[in-house]
Amino acid sequence: MRIVDIIQKKREKEILTDEEIRFLLENYQAGEVPDYQIASFLMAVYFNGMTTEELKVFTGTMIDSGETIDFPGVEKFLIDKHSTGGVGDKTTIALAPIFGALGMGTAKLSGKGLGHTGGTIDKFESIKGFKFSNSKEELIKIVNETGTGLMGQADTIVPLDKKLYALRDVTATVSSIPLIASSIMSKKLAVHADAIILDVKVGSGAFMKDLTEARKLAQTMYDLGKAFDRNIVCMLTNMDEPLGNAVGNSLEIVEAVETLKGNGPEDFTYLVEVLGAQALILKGDVKTLEEGIGRVKEVIENGEALKMLKKFIKGSGGNPDICDDYSLLNIAAETFEFNVDERGYIKHIDAEKIGKAAMMLGAGRATKDDIIDHSVGLIMHKKVGDQFEAGEALLTLYHQNNMRDEILETLRGAFVFSEEKVEKIPTILDMIG
Structure with a gap:
């Protein structure tokens, strides 16, 4: 078997055998195949795609390149909720305690964020003294107690993905739907979960800008999950404006807590309710979305979800009193109100530019070595469809005396206004499965 024949076969849109795919990837991981040949293969996939069966073998070989993780001793029905990422996406902070309160x-x-704002780990580390589980044993213990267990990413999980992604990054093949799907799903499938919920963000603040392409990705990941006999659902959700109102690590902790108190922004609250309901459907506890949303609202209203968050924070070395006293969080004291000298309606918000403004304040990383300032960020006061008056604040920036003209210029470019009333954007655009 020759690598060049496999490349040619894919170039000619022929279907590869299981043995050919494994031979290609296993020899690449072993250092027997040069980058230039794999780059050629990736470009062939970019143009010609892969069948579900090809992608199953491709993804399975990726999984087999490293260790897989299960959680013996966990007594809960485990949900792996994965988001493709966006601006203001603090969903796990509010959703995980809801899972715990519902018996899941x-x-x-989870990784640290690179880009607009921090990842889930960065957000929780806004809480003084907070430490994630360092071992599988610690994680299992805290999951059984609180329903939530998070650890840092392990390099031993799907190491081949890291090697392939580095090559995709320099060969203009990152945006290949099958390669994205395999990259995401290989990591999901390598870690045990009883059900997987994928939240594919779509819009200006997301990796997937186009709904049609995002739907293709969601369908591909769904088909791949089913090929591995996994219980899975995919949702496409709006990221043409920030999710919720808060962007920035400590500020997002506050918003997630407020959501568990029943005071969250409408779009974020609805997303959390639907995700929680979908988990209950996958578990088999409810049959309809409406029934599941009702169960989620119940654990928010009776305080059980908030209680679970407090237990998780305490069990992780943090002070649970932050849920009742936000002054215990590090939030920047300096604020700046951003407004415009006109009146009208918000027609469009470029969420990516909002995220970049927050990153320039220090809320995110431009490189992996950057240090995040957990205290800074911004609060949106107006979203798409909202009316505003001249001089009224569209958002408030929280900063450490580092306001710069480029930040304000970025924000000015983030908004499009209209004199006519504008319809609000649905939070959930589509569901698959």
Whole structure:
């Protein structure tokens, strides 16, 4: 078997055998195949795609390149909720305690953020003294107690993905739907979960800007999950404006807590309710979305979800009193109100530019070595469809005396206004499965 023949076969849109796919990837991981040949193969996939069966073998070989993780001793029905990422996406902070209050759990590996704002780990580390589980044993213990278990990403999980992604990054093949799907799903499938919920963000603040392409990705990941006999659902959700109102690590902790108190922004609250309901459907506890949303609202209203968050924070070395006293969080004292000298309606918000403004304040990382300032960020006061008056604040910036003209210029470019009333954007655009 020759690598060049496999490349040619894919170039000619022929279907590869299981043995050919494994031979290609296993020899690449072993260092027997040069980058230039794999780059050629990736470009062939970019143009010609892969069948579900090809992608199953491709993804399975990726999984087999490293260790897989299960959680013996976990007594909960485990949900792995994965988001493709966006501006103001603090969903796990509010959703995981809801899972716990509903008798379910989430045990997952989470990374630090690179880009607009921090990842889930960065947000929780806004809480003084907070430490994530350092071992599988610690994670299992805290999942059983609180329903929530999060650990940092392990390099031993799907190491081949890291090697392939580095090559995709420099060969203009990152945006290949099958390669994105395999990259995401290989990591999901390598870590045990009883059900997987994928939240595919769509819009200016997301990796997937176009709904049609995002739907293709969601369908591909759904088909791949089913090929591995996994219980899975995919949702496409709006990221043409920030999710909720808060962007920035400590500020997002506050918003997530307020959501568990029943005071969250409408779009974020609805997303959390639907995700929680979908988990209950996958578990088999309810049959309809309406019934599931009712169960989620119940654990918010009776305080059980907030109680679970407090237990998780305490069990992780943090002070649970932050849920009742936000002054215990590090939030920047300096504020700046951003407004415009006209009146009208918000027609469009470029969420990516909002995220970049927050990153320039220090809320995110431009490189992996950057240090995040947990205290800074912004609060949106107006979203798409909202009316505003001249001089009324569209958002408030929280900063450490580092306001710059480029930040304000970025924000000015983030908004499009209209004199006519504008319809609000649905939070959930589509569901698959």
